[in-house]
Amino acid sequence: MANRLTRKVGLYFIGNLSTRILGAAIIPVYAFAVSPSELGRYDYILTIGQLAAPLAFVAIWESALRFLIIEPTSDSVKSSMSTIVIFSISISLSFTVLALTVGWALSINTANLIGLVMIALLYGLVQVWQYFARAEQETRLYVVSGIASAIVTFALVIGLVVAMRLGFAGLLIAYVAGQFITVAIIEFRMRVIGRTSFQHFDRRLLIAMLRYSGPLVVNLLAVGLLGGFGRILIYNTMGDAANGVYSFAMKFATIVVSLGTVISMSVIEEGLLRSSSSKVGEFYSRVLNSLISALILFITALVPVLYLFFRMIQGTEYSSARDLVPILLLFAVFSVLGTQFGSIFMTVGKTGALGTSTFIGAVATVVASILLIRPIGLSGVAAALLIGSMVMMVLRFKLSRRQLEYSVSGVRAFGLSAAYLIASFSCFLAAQFAAPWVTAAMTVVIPCACAWPFINSLRAIKEIPDEIEV
Secondary structure (H helix, E strand, C coil): CCCHHHHHHHHHHHHHHHHHHHHHHHHHHHHHHCCHHHHHHHHHHHHHHHHHHHHHHCCCHHHHHHHHHHCCCHHHHHHHHHHHHHHHHHHHHHHHHHHHHHHHHCCCCHHHHHHHHHHHHHHHHHHHHHHHHHHCCCHHHHHHHHHHHHHHHHHHHHHHHHHCCCCHHHHHHHHHHHHHHHHHHHHHHHCCCCCCCHHHCCHHHHHHHHHHHHHHHHHHHHHHHHHHHHHHHHHHHCCHHHHHHHHHHHHHHHHHHHHHHHHHHHHHHHHHHCCCCCCHHHHHHHHHHHHHHHHHHHHHHHHHHHHHHHHHCCCCCCHHHHHHHHHHHHHHHHHHHHHHHHHHHHHHCCCHHHHHHHHHHHHHHHHHHHHHHHHHCHHHHHHHHHHHHHHHHHHHHHHHHHHCCCCCCHHHHHHHHHHHHHHHHHHHHHHHHCCHHHHHHHHHHHHHHHHHHHHHHHHHHHCCCCCCCC
């Protein structure tokens, strides 16, 4: 029988798998229907908007999980939910007025400005409503809203971008509609606004929430800069077309991050539920060792498949993104593992180290990006992102070990990483110098070699008991 963690992972996986399948299906659309210039402009606005959201909302959604899970009494739920909703709506109105006023004063392009504001607001509100669903154990609702959002986004991309050739505008409308659907479905089922009352608004509770989520803002901003600074730098130094090529390569890494996030969300929830257990360290040891193996084996199997894909789109403007992908896939693994190590700080209730570790990782990314973009271009930015994520991951590992006793097998991690590098280099050589059938053969051999140990890693997660404390 599946354990509680596996059931949560399974439900989140169903929802995220649906969204990622549709997300992956859109990638060829970008290759043939969207110019790198349009994709680069859209990605730039999306990056800025998602950076602005945690700052504007003070990442209040993080408090939803903490305050609603730890003390789920009727009165506390009403107070917590009302306080968060009233705060979020107030922030939305204030941010809209301020952003539009400043943007027009600075003569920012109107389409870019309105797009940025809508992305920031909807991103923040989606996080709040989704965290409510997770906090009240409405996992299926979370899944359904994600699937519906993906379907709407995909349909609008096909209709607006492919059929009507609206480019940037089509991408923006599709994103906004998809995010809105997520909030609408969760609201329809949970009646969040209907349950909100000014009577239950608690100023002291809000201060406590902001004290909890405040340090996480630094962390989220640093995470955003870690992943987004390179795009901002490319857009402003190499142009929107170059940023479009980089964004195209990043989409494959984003799929890996999203799938890793499925487990991350479940582990964070389980960690909070087990926070009072004396053996919570055992739980993290088993999860982390299994996850490290599963992630590295997954990207090792994925590399030859992506090299074959790039042979199929060789005549497009995105073909130059091929050699960025192996670097960005490794970044994706470091990013997911960094999140996992970071979840330990949330479990023990000490989130300050999250911001510190992410800030240092972001600084490393910024410095390396500036130093490497001129000599080696997009590859330099990808390498800088890898360096920054590795610095963040290692720091979080070291700092979290001071808060909680757990173990990770370094020999296994380094061995699998070496296998990934060998596989990636072999695929590169095959793509450069060998016939297409060689790459095609590698898409069979390498995934088959990874399949059994990958399944064993997932099985190890499934075997973790619901209650470690005896």
